[in-house]
Amino acid sequence: MPRASVLALACAGLVGLGCSKSTSATADSATPAGTTAKSFDKKAARAEILRGDSAFVRGLTSKNVDSLMPYYDPDVVSMPEGGRAVKGMGSVRSSYAEAMTANPRDMTFESGGVNFSDDGTMAWDYGSYTMTSDVKGKPVKSTGNFVNVWKRTGGRWVIVAEISNASTP
Numbered sequence: 001m002p003r004a005s006v007l008a009l010a011c012a013g014l015v016g017l018g019c020s021k022s023t024s025a026t027a028d029s030a031t032p033a034g035t036t037a038k039s040f041d042k043k044a045a046r047a048e049i050l051r052g053d054s055a056f057v058r059g060l061t062s063k064n065v066d067s068l069m070p071y072y073d074p075d076v077v078s079m080p081e082g083g084r085a086v087k088g089m090g091s092v093r094s095s096y097a098e099a100m101t102a103n104p105r106d107m108t109f110e111s112g113g114v115n116f117s118d119d120g121t122m123a124w125d126y127g128s129y130t131m132t133s134d135v136k137g138k139p140v141k142s143t144g145n146f147v148n149v150w151k152r153t154g155g156r157w158v159i160v161a162e163i164s165n166a167s168t169p
Helices: 003-012 042-061 089-100
Strands: 072-079 105-116 122-135 138-153 156-167
Touching: 042 105, 042 122, 042 156, 072 089
Parallel strands: 072 156
Antiparallel strands: 105 122, 122 138, 138 156
């Protein structure tokens, strides 16, 4: 997988830094409209995801691959720009380890929002990013977009799917 694609994968794992209104139930929502869980606290859930985002960014910029893995479901599916889909925590870990060899740095992120399913068991975020990495020994700035899908399981949020695209000038 090309190094730039793996870096896009790394950026896709980042959670958005902002908030937006939740969406209504849809045909593929786990809970029909009008039967949402009353105990779901969106404010607390959003804060938990944003704390995870902060820890994830620190792990990525410090190049600590092991610190990223707690944010993934064992069956995660990751789809980086230009690369093949990667399934499972072991494959995602290998992709991040490869991405670290490109020395990712100078990262900035802009969130498009964090949204929740009506029943509070799923969340998704999206946004854009910029970063610098080494490609063939030279610093290259890239930009891209990401979408992450989170699931509430075992009392915590984990990423079950992520996708990103990246471009270099």
